[in-house]
Amino acid sequence: MQHYFIPRFDGVEQFGQLVATLISPLIFNSMGNYGSFAFSTASVTCALAYTMFIVKEPREIISLEEESNASSNTSEDKSRPEWF
Numbered sequence: 001m002q003h004y005f006i007p008r009f010d011g012v013e014q015f016g017q018l019v020a021t022l023i024s025p026l027i028f029n030s031m032g033n034y035g036s037f038a039f040s041t042a043s044v045t046c047a048l049a050y051t052m053f054i055v056k057e058p059r060e061i062i063s064l065e066e067e068s069n070a071s072s073n074t075s076e077d078k079s080r081p082e083w084f
């Protein structure tokens with residue numbers, strides 16, 4: 001399921017940028033420079049709060065050493081260098 005994370009993030013980012021591009025003139029015309037800056041600051045604050053309090057860390061974290069040991073033990077191709 002982790003291999004879907006990057007494309008999903010990219011899609012959400014692109015959608016957010018599209019929506020922001022579409023509504024930014026409306027916000028600027030109705031609120032001006034300070035209102036536009038305040039709206040941007042509030043949006044970033046909400047995104048940060050969501051990331052800190054709602055998004056959970058993955059339950060299983062595999063360290064790089066364990067991953068490299070597991071892959072080197074099961075790999076029979078010794079022609080590649082260890083860093084590959």
